[in-house]
Amino acid sequence: MSARKGKNEKDGATLVIRREEGAEHGHHGGAWKVAYADFVTAMMAFFLLMWLLNATTEEQKLGIAQYFAPVNVFGSDNSGSGKPFGGTDIVSDNSAVGRAGTPTVPQVERSYPPDEDRPDEGEPHQAIFAEGGAFQNRFDTGGRFVAPRTAGAGGEDATEGVFEPERELAARAAAEAEALEQAAETIRAAVTEDPALAGLARQLAIDVTPEGLRLQLLDAEGLSMFALGSSQPNEAARALIAKIAPVITRLGKPITIAGHTDATPFRSGSGVTNWELSADRANAARRLLVDAGVPEARIHGVSGRADRDLLLPADPRAAANRRIAILVQRAAAPPATPAMN
Structure with a gap:
């Protein structure tokens, strides 16, 4: 014991060795874990989006787009029962719920954007001059006037006054x-x-x-x-x-x-x-x-x-x-x- 002490106390000086726990592993704190978790979450969301784009049909994509379209839910035109969305939501009437109880995308028949905003070439055009389509002027593919029809009694089309180009x-x-x-x-x-x-x-x-x-x-x-x-x-x-x-x-x-x-x-x-x-x-x-x-x-x-x-x-x-x-x-x-x- 005395020999060892003498070695450490050479020339009357005491050598003190201080060791810090974990210093040899390069520890820098836990902030990187938060950044890594955000990255993993973002990647998961990205791959989920890619899967949804590949797994859904055009009609389902359309339903998603229309669902997230901006709408004034508190306006008088959109709240027939005084509540947002007319007092209903996407699952209240089970119209958007699948057999397993999970929400599904509603199937729609409209195109987006609407067809009336971009009429196709060569298709007959119709100009409606009365609400509900009570009176229509019809044109053929050459733009010639074909036949105006008025709604008769009982909802049937009245043929009186039909205008034919040949006639x-x-x-x-x-x-x-x-x-x-x-x-x-x-x-x-x-x-x-x-x-x-x-x-x-x-x-x-x-x-x-x-x-x-x-x-x-x-x-x-x-x-x-x-x-x-x-x-x-x-x-x-x-x-x-x-x-x-x-x-x-x-x-x-x-x-x-x-x-x-x-x-x-x-x-x-x-x-x-x-x-x-x-x-x-x-x-x-x-x-x-x-x-x-x-x-x-x-x-x-x-x-x-x-x-x-x-x-x-x-x-x-x-x-x-x-x-x-x-x-x-x-x-x-x-x-x-x-x-x-």
Whole structure:
């Protein structure tokens, strides 16, 4: 004992060794445990979210989104019984409780956002002009008005007053055809009642075609509308065009003019063909119509057909093949005639 004491008390100094418990393990307190617990909780919540996104259907996701959507639970519109949510909650009526008693996501049929906020292309549109859908205007994929329906007694749809595009188109076509027929009769009467033009009545052919009102100024043997081989109109052509111009002006419809010749060719080397002659005569008729009061903007086309559309194909050189055709076009196409089986 004395020897050991002497060693520690060398040179009369006492050596004191102090040991701190746990110092060799590097202990820094317990704060890291709290941070680690928060991290584990966050990771658990994250993986739970990933699982829910993978395990739920689109309708269930929609139900969750709508459930957590902001809503004024204390407003008068949302509390029919004076309590939040109308006095009910998501499990009070068992509508959102599964067989095991755990809340389930309610199934909904609405899309989110609502379809009315983003109408699909090509789908028929409906415009409701009365509460509860009592009156609706329906449109087809082309945007045409189909049928307004009003609710009748007992809730059934009343068919009275149903508007069909086909019926309207047919009515307009019929009214237009009647107006064209009346214009044709007016022109015939004006020509026959004029002593100066009565002899030319047989050289004016008038008919109503599917394209519109067609007026044809025809040549006859010894009575031509233009000088032979020329585009200069004679007095007969000027008088007839001046007579028909006021009537077709009142119709207010587009006009096209086509010139026609017979099959008699020009001399070789003359540099002129029936194409030039028919086009020049049609343009001469256009000038006469404009001079007689037809607005220039109403003329939608002038063409030369040469001998490609003969009036009398059996006699290609007949005088009647030389003509000017003035077409007052229809605005509404006539209804198609059903095919016969």
